[in-house]
Amino acid sequence: MTETLHEQISALVDDELAEAEQALLIKRLEGDVTLRDSLLRYQLISDSLQNHLPRKIDPDFNVGVQLALQDEPDVHARRPVRLARLFKPVAGIAIAASVAVVAVLSLQSVRQQAPATAAIASAPVTDEFARTDGAPLLANTPANLSADAQSLDVYLVNHNEYAVNRGMQGMLPYVRFVGHDMHVDGKE
């Protein structure tokens, strides 16, 4: 995605994008999943920075929004959604509206990641090292590095415990883990 697109999305979230550009960007958003994901992130970050995030977002909220939208197909067919107006609603409904936008646009990805039944807390933890052959934690890992990427996962978790206990980083080692994937530039 180009820098211009980033700027346009940012401006859209801030309701500072010109009318003409809004129409073009919304057109692009309709057909570009990556762009929609970026919009979601910008919106959530904006909400977070402005303390507009609720303490807890109901994971089923998006389902309710989808059902509500299904009941009103004609509205969407005739009139494009004005995202920019949704982003800056009047005080009092700001949180609900922004969550609704997030929920609608993220419906697909959330559904794909729907939680299964077994709770993580009940998973057995043994004293023996038992390594599985599943996919590595690191996404976008070159195929020739898949095996060592798994080793890196194990090493990262192991190293983090030393880094957390010693030094000034506090929670940072795990923030990195949650925050993004490792970029592997290695070669075979």
Added chain:
Amino acid sequence: MRWLLTALLAVSGQVSSQDNAHRWLNEMSSALQSLNYDGTFVYLHDGKLETMRIVHQTGEHGEMERLVSLTGSPREVLRDDRIVTCIMADSKSVTVGQRRPRQPFPVVPKDLDSLSRYYQLQELGEDRMAGYVSRIISITPRDRFRYGYRFWIDTGNYMLLKSDLIDADGEAIEQVMFTHLSVTNSIPVTALQPSLTGDGYSWTRQGVDSHHPAARPGSPDWVVKRLPVGFELTDFQRKPMRKDGASVEHMVFSDGLATMSVYVEKLGPDDKVFQGLSNMGAMNAYGAVVDDHQVTVIGEVPPATVQMVASSVGAHESGHD
């Protein structure tokens, strides 16, 4: 005489600032581990922003912490006094590791004289952050082999409100900033429950550590020949971390703030090797192959440092298997 007095006052001021900075860091470390809090923060790295939530509780059963991504791919890390669990929805994987026993408070090295040889500690004044008045403390490395830090610490309860990780040029390469923080007497149990589950995921468990009889530390078969000044061996383990059950040598080096791990494992005939540089934010890793062994160095130090260390690993004179 006036110049002497001025010089003495200047030195005295520096020492006082350093002592104060050290005191603030101690308080911050204690607050991070002892307070109950629920906060939302943004994590800025490589020009990207991620939003996360952290929930932390210290009670009669010890510490419990939950870190969860609010943007991007769902990921969670859960920690208590026994285990740390990393759940990654994107790769459908769960990694469970045993926690190491906590160092007693404070986490900040007590030996200020030793620390000040490699870092300069300073107070940089006050600022408002997340709606609270904060004191800014800076840790600047004295060479290019390590990173620096800037912390914004709440003047009321010493909680960390913002942290920057700084490279040798003074540029922030990672930033963590709370946008909302609630410090309370107790945390609801539900706030510490994971929202992701591990059903259908691949699981990796690490259970063996220093106190386990299977860990046979002995002395390292491998030696690191080049380390930045100030880094010393602080831990050594030999652990069955490979999936075939074979042992991996793990050496930990620290200068008091930064930590580096060196892992050495014998390569099997079907193993793929990892050579070159990788990174996860400011955490860098470098892989090298030495005498049919995979050497992996990981640490919160600049890329050149992990590369230098990895390239200097060799067999100890007493030999290796």
